[in-house]
Amino acid sequence: MSNQLDVPSVDMLAELIEELKQRNAEMWLSRLHKPVYDALERSSVLQEIGEKNIHSRMLESILVYITQGKLDGREDIVVVRDGLKMTLEVVEKLLAHPTGERREVLEAYHQKLTEALRATESYSGK
16 A cells, blocks of 8 residues: 555566566555555556456455455465455444445455355365
């Protein structure tokens, strides 16, 4: 969560992207402030990351990651499933009283979390 990105930082991100590619991994980013997004776009680092790997919220990134079937190993699945369950509990508590737009956002998160939790069940046989 930064609203500034200097040239050395952009260069470092570009190097990290290359390292990740060598390891057959991707960089995903979320909650980019407009000035940071613009700096990455001007430097072409954004193209290297790919628009599909830029998400508005961290939760969105996590849900996309899980539903794309990218988890490796039973231990990863257990950790993710536990995290989803805890997050779902928090969202359910927050849903107790909100109204209007906040309620709509929380209900959408609740649905996505429930779907992601179901998606992790398909990993049980792996």
